[in-house]
Every structure is written in structure tokens, then in C-alpha cells.
Amino acid sequence: xxxxxxxxxxxxxxxxxxxxxxxxxxxxxxxxxxxxxxxxxxxxxxxxxxxxxxxxxxxxxxxxxxxxxxxxxxxxxxxxxxxxxxxxxxxxxxxxxxxxxxxxxxxxxxxxxxxxxxxxxxxxxxxxxxxxxxxxxxxxxxxxxxxxxxxxxxxxxxxxxxxxxxxxxxxxxxxxxxxxxxxxxxxxxxxxxxxxxxxxxxxxxxxxxxxxxxxxxxxxxxxxxxxxxxxxxxxxxxxxxxxxxxxxxxxxxxxxxxxxxxxxxxxxxxxxxxxxxxxx
Amino acid sequence: xxxxxxxxxxxxxxxxxxxxxxxxxxxxxxxxxxxxxxxxxxxxxxxxxxxxxxxxxxxxxxxxxxxxxxxxxxxxxxxxxxxxxxxxxxxxxxxxxxxxxxxxxxxxxxxxxxxxxxxxxxxxxxxxxxxxxxxxxxxxxxxxxxxxxxxxxxxxxxxxxxxxxxxxxxxxxxxxxxxxxxxxxxxxxxxxxxxxxxxxxxxxxxxxxxxxxxxxxxxxxxxxxxxxxxxxxxxxxxxxxxxxxxxxxxxxxxxxxxxxxxxxxxxxxxxxxxxxxxxxxxxxxxxxx
Numbered sequence: 001x002x003x004x005x006x007x008x009x010x011x012x013x014x015x016x017x018x019x020x021x022x023x024x025x026x027x028x029x030x031x032x033x034x035x036x037x038x039x040x041x042x043x044x045x046x047x048x049x050x051x052x053x054x055x056x057x058x059x060x061x062x063x064x065x066x067x068x069x070x071x072x073x074x075x076x077x078x079x080x081x082x083x084x085x086x087x088x089x090x091x092x093x094x095x096x097x098x099x100x101x102x103x104x105x106x107x108x109x110x111x112x113x114x115x116x117x118x119x120x121x122x123x124x125x126x127x128x129x130x131x132x133x134x135x136x137x138x139x140x141x142x143x144x145x146x147x148x149x150x151x152x153x154x155x156x157x158x159x160x161x162x163x164x165x166x167x168x169x170x171x172x173x174x175x176x177x178x179x180x181x182x183x184x185x186x187x188x189x190x191x192x193x194x195x196x197x198x199x200x201x202x203x204x205x206x207x208x209x210x211x212x213x214x215x216x217x218x219x220x221x222x223x224x225x226x227x228x229x230x231x232x233x234x235x236x237x238x239x240x241x242x243x244x245x246x247x248x249x250x251x252x253x254x255x256x257x258x259x260x261x262x263x264x265x266x267x268x269x270x271x272x273x274x275x276x277x278x279x280x
Numbered sequence: 281x282x283x284x285x286x287x288x289x290x291x292x293x294x295x296x297x298x299x300x301x302x303x304x305x306x307x308x309x310x311x312x313x314x315x316x317x318x319x320x321x322x323x324x325x326x327x328x329x330x331x332x333x334x335x336x337x338x339x340x341x342x343x344x345x346x347x348x349x350x351x352x353x354x355x356x357x358x359x360x361x362x363x364x365x366x367x368x369x370x371x372x373x374x375x376x377x378x379x380x381x382x383x384x385x386x387x388x389x390x391x392x393x394x395x396x397x398x399x400x401x402x403x404x405x406x407x408x409x410x411x412x413x414x415x416x417x418x419x420x421x422x423x424x425x426x427x428x429x430x431x432x433x434x435x436x437x438x439x440x441x442x443x444x445x446x447x448x449x450x451x452x453x454x455x456x457x458x459x460x461x462x463x464x465x466x467x468x469x470x471x472x473x474x475x476x477x478x479x480x481x482x483x484x485x486x487x488x489x490x491x492x493x494x495x496x497x498x499x500x501x502x503x504x505x506x507x508x509x510x511x512x513x514x515x516x517x518x519x520x521x522x523x524x525x526x527x528x529x530x531x532x533x534x535x536x537x538x539x540x541x542x543x544x545x546x547x548x549x550x551x552x553x554x555x556x557x558x559x560x561x562x563x564x565x566x567x568x569x
Contacts, residue, residue, distance in 0.1 A: 016371050016374070016375075017378075019367070019368075019371060020368065020371055020372070020375075020378075020382050023364070023368055023382075023386065024382065024385045024386065026443070027385060027386050027388060027389050027443070027447065028385060028388065028389075030389075030400055030401060030404060030405055030443075031388065031389070031392075031400070033404050033405075033412075034400050034404055037404060045410055046409070046410050046414075048415060049404060049410065049411060049412055049414075049415050050412070050415065087299070090295065091295040091296035091299060092296060094292040094293065094295060094296065095292070095293050095295075095296035095297070097292060098289045098292045098293045099293070103289040104289045104290055104293060110293065110297065112560070113300075114300070115556065115559075115560055116553070116556055116560075117300055117304055117305075118556075119500050119552050119553075119555065119556035119559070120304060120308065120549065120552060121503070121504045121525070121545065121548045121549055121552050122504070122506075123504075123506075123524075123525060123528045123529070123541075123544070123545035123548050123549075124304075124307075124308045124311055124545050124546070124548070124549045124552075125303065125304050125305075125307035125308045125310075125311060126307075126532070126545070127307075127311060127314070127321070127528075127532045127538050127541050127542055127545065128307040128310035128311055128314060128538075128542075129303065129307040130321075130532070130533075131321045131322070131538065132307070134321075134322075147299065147303065148303055150299060151299050151300055151302075151303035151304055152303075152304075154296055154299060154300050155300070158296055183288045183289075183292070208391060211393065212391075212392070212393035212394065212395075213393075214393065214394050214395050214507045214510075214511070215506055215507060215510075218395075219533075230393050230395045230396065231395075233395065233396065233399065234395050234399065234511075237399055237402075237403075244403065244404075244410045247399070247403060248403075248404070251396060251399060251400055254392075254393070254396050255392060255396060258391055258392055258393070259388060259391070259392075262384075262387070262388070262391045263384065266380075266384055266387070269387075269391070270383070270387075270451055270455075273448065273451055273452065274451060274452060274455040
């Protein structure tokens with residue numbers, strides 16, 4: 001009896017792992033294919049995309065880096081995401097502090113507003129915004145585009161920061177107030193250290209979101225010199241199929257940093273994803 | 281003294297509110313107004329044309345095809361990723377050492393940019409010249425790029441988006457499942473529940489609120505579908521993969537009918553607002569409970 005139970009458990013475990021590995025395969029197969037082909041010659045890819053590289057052609061990467069103008073692309077991407085993170089952090093931390101304590105009249109109305117703003121489609125505000133920005137000569141302007149990206153991630157960031165501020169014990173602020181601290185000091189010296197995991201979570205989520213964003217950045221960042229790394233990569237595809245090795249190497253140049261970044265920040269990333277959706 | 285403190289707090293909320301209002305609310309209201317005009321985006325000459333944009337849409341076959349495609353998109357997203365997410369979350373629930381390795385591997389497509397994911401599928405998988413499709417064709421299989429076929433293109437687009445999206449649900453469901461008190465699960469096991477019964481009577485009822493929240497978010501998201509279609513097919517071939525998002529975009533930046541684009545945009549928002557009202561209702565009910 002004990003034996004069969006053990007056996008049964010073993011089989012269940014085996015099936016579980018087979019199914020999970022199958023799912024891993026589905027997720028990673030296309031990416032693995034890009035990786036192996038990025039080391040191959042164009043003709044080798046055309047002949048068989050499934051074969052492993054015989055000779056490692058690292059020069060694909062050098063060529064990709066220059067054709068894709070990635071040096072400038074990455075600088076633009078960093079600017080775009082960096083400015084977006086700074087705007088969102090500054091605004092959402094302050095707003096989260098105010099809304100967590102219901103410190104002003106209409107706090108719940110503001111929360112309601114942000115809840116609706118979170119589900120508003122980009123197409124509801126994109127077109128007038130584009131033509132207004134065009135009139136103000138802001139098309140191709142990275143900080144201006146950051147402002148739009150910041151506005152789209154603001155609601156979620158405000159909710160997340162509010163949740164983190166809600167977890168701060170009231171006594172902490174009261175004690176500081178008794179010691180004569182003003183609001184700025186309370187936020188900077190008392191609250192900031194406590195909510196710093198929230199600040200990291202928001203930075204990671206907003207950073208990745210703005211790095212990957214397509215609709216707004218492709219609409220507003222026109223002009224090749226303003227292209228982010230992703231937009232530069234997309235423009236390479238114009239010469240469709242002409243040189244797959246370079247295209248594949250370019251894809252890896254884009255995938256690599258994000259995967260590494262994700263591996264280091266996954267805890268915060270997963271926390272941020274979950275706290276928006278699961279009440280705990 | 282007290283009055284000064286209140287003023288401070290209004291100042292603190294101002295940046296977040298001002299940015300949101302100037303980027304989202306004001307242009308949103310402008311969209312509503314422009315949907316009743318024939319504005320082309322540039323000309324200062326804007327004429328009020330009443331409901332003409334909307335009545336024209338009601339006689340537009342492509343518009344209805346776009347709605348149809350959004351509905352296909354919604355149905356696919358409400359089934360395939362939900363089942364995959366639930367299955368993988370249940371399987372991961374029992375894993376201790378390997379859980380995070382699996383979770384991280386699943387999430388890699390999710391954290392990559394849609395532009396990168398789409399290019400990757402477009403070239404190395406779907407391309408009839410260099411991709412997997414081309415390779416299989418050379419082997420003698422009679423297949424073509426599913427993106428080139430009018431009847432399969434929408435499913436291929438949704439497939440790529442689902443490939444990228446489903447691990448998100450795994451993470452959400454797994455987080456919800458892990459909050460279930462272990463004594464409930466133990467009690468269920470003692471009562472003789474296992475496998476499907478355990479899921480049906482113990483796990484599922486406990487995460488029902490998360491599941492229904494995700495249903496609403498998926499529905500909202502499906503009517504906003506844009507990135508993968510724009511990147512993979514651009515709405516083609518012959519409007520076969522047109523959805524409301526891409527259709528509005530092509531009005532605004534292709535044929536310069538911004539008034540009409542606004543009308544389509546309003547239509548998308550209409551679904552979003554209905555769903556977000558339901559969402560607000562549900563989350564408020566839960567807060568009360």
C-alpha cells in the first residue's frame with residue numbers, strides 16, 4: 001500500500017514536470033531560435049532555421065550594433081524610461097501619501113477618477129493630444145513623450161504607493177509630528193525609508209512598461225534621431241528578410257538586457273504585478 | 281495652523297492630478313467633442329456634423345468586422361490564457377524548489393517588448409522565406425504563413441499575443457492560490473477530495489474574486505488590442521485583422537479623418553467604461569466584505 005502510494009506520487013510529480021517543461025518550451029522556443037540563429041550566417045538560416053551554428057559568427061552582433069544605431073537608441077530609451085520613472089515616482093509618492101491618509105476632501109473621488117483613468121483606452125486621448133503636440137512642436141521630443149507615458153502609468157503607481165503608505169503605522173507619523181517635523185520632513189525622513197520597497201516596485205514596473213511601450217512612443221517619437229532602441233530595431237525590418245543574421249543579432253541585443261534586468265528585479269516585478277490584482 | 285496643513289496636502293496631490301488631467305482627461309473630452317466634427321487634424325476649419333461620423337460607421341462593413349475581431353479576440357483571451365494560467369498555477373502550487381525557476385521562465389515573453397516579440401514571430405516563425413514556415417514548406421508540408429491567409433490571420437495575431445500574455449495570469453492565480461489557508465485544503469483532503477474535486481470545491485471558490493477580476497481586465501484589454509495586430513499585419517490582409525484600435529488609428533493618421541477616429545475611439549472607451557464600472561462595483565463590494 002505504502003509502495004503504491006509512493007509510486008503514485010512519483011507518477012504525479014513526473015507528469016507535473018512534463019507539463020510544466022512543455023509550457024517552458026512553448027515560452028522559450030521562439031527566443032531560443034532567435035539566439036541560435038543570431039550566430040549563423042544568413043544562408044545557413046535560410047537553409048535550416050532549426051540547425052545549430054557550426055561556426056559562431058560574432059561579427060553579426062557588431063554589424064547589428066552599427067546598422068541598428070543601437071548606441072543612440074539605447075541612450076534615447078534610457079532617457080525616455082528614466083524621465084518617465086522620475087515623473088511617476090515624484091507624483092505617485094506624494095499622491096499616495098495624501099490618498100492613503102484621506103488627508104483632503106474628495107480623496108475617494110480622486111481614487112475613483114484614477115480607477116477610471118486606469119482603464120481608459122489610449123485611443124480616447126491619443127488623437128487630439130497628437131495634433132496638439134504637433135502644433136506645439138513637441139513631436140520627437142523625448143521628455144514630452146515621457147510625460148504622456150507617465151500619465152498612462154500614473155493611476156497604477158498611485159494605487160501601489162497608496163497601498164504601501166496604508167501599511168505605515170499611524171504612530172510613526174504622529175511621533176515625528178510631536179517632535180516638530182513638518183510634512184516635507186515626515187515624507188522624506190519618516191515615510192520614504194518605510195515605503196522604499198514600494199518605490200522600487202513602481203520604478204521597476206514603470207521602467208519596464210515605458211521601455212517596452214509601442215503605441216505612444218511610435219506615434220510621438222518620430223524622426224530617426226529620436227528613435228528608442230526598439231523603434232530603431234523596428235525600422236530595420238523595413239529591409240525585410242534581406243539579412244536575417246543581423247536582424248536576429250539585433251533582437252538578442254534588445255532581449256538580453258531586459259532578461260538580465262528582469263532576473264535581478266523579478267521579486268519586485270512579481271510583487272507589483274500581483275498587488276494590483278490580488279487583495280491580500 | 282490646521283488650515284495650513286490642509287493646503288499642503290492639496291499641493292502634494294496636484295502634480296499627479298494635473299498630469300493626468302492635462303494628458304488624459306482634457307484630450308479625452310476633446311475626443312468626445314471632435315467625434316461630432318469633420319476635423320482632419322490640421323485644418324483650423326472644423327465643422328460640426330452631428331452624428332454623421334457615427335451613422336457612417338453603422339454602414340461600414342469594416343467597422344463591424346473590427347468589432348467581430350475584437351469579440352473573437354475577447355473569446356480567445358477568456359479561454360486559452362485562463363486555462364493555461366490556471367493549469368500552470370495549480371501545478372506550481374505544489375512545487376517548492378522549482379517554483380520560481382518555472383515562473384521566471386514563463387515570464388520572459390511577458391517582459392519583452394511587443395515590438396520585439398512580434399518581429400521575432402514574424403521573421404523566425406511565420407516568414408515564408410526564412411522562418412520555420414519556410415523550412416516546413418521545404419520539407420514538403422503544404423503550409424503558408426497564417427498571417428497571409430484572411431481566415432487565419434486574426435488567430436495567428438491573437439496566438440502571438442496570448443503566447444506573451446498567459447504567464448501573467450499564472451503569476452496572478454498562483455498568488456491568489458497561495459493565500460488560501462492550508463487548513464481548508466487539509467480539511468478537504470481529509471474529506472476525501474483530491475485532484476479535480478479539490479480544485480472545484482476548495483481552490484476555485486477561494487480565488488473566484490481574482491478570477492472574475494481578471495475576466496473583466498481581459499475583456500477591457502481585448503477591446504484595446506492594438507500592438508500585436510499593428511506590428512504583425514497592420515490590420516491586413518484586406519482588413520481581415522482590423523480591430524477597433526487599429527481602425528481608429530488608420531483614420532487618424534492614415535486617411536486624416538480625425539473626427540471619425542474620435543468616434544471609433546469613443547466606441548472603444550464605451551466598452552472600457554462599462555467594464556470598469558463593473559470592476560469598481562466588484563472591488564467596492566469586496567472592500568465591504
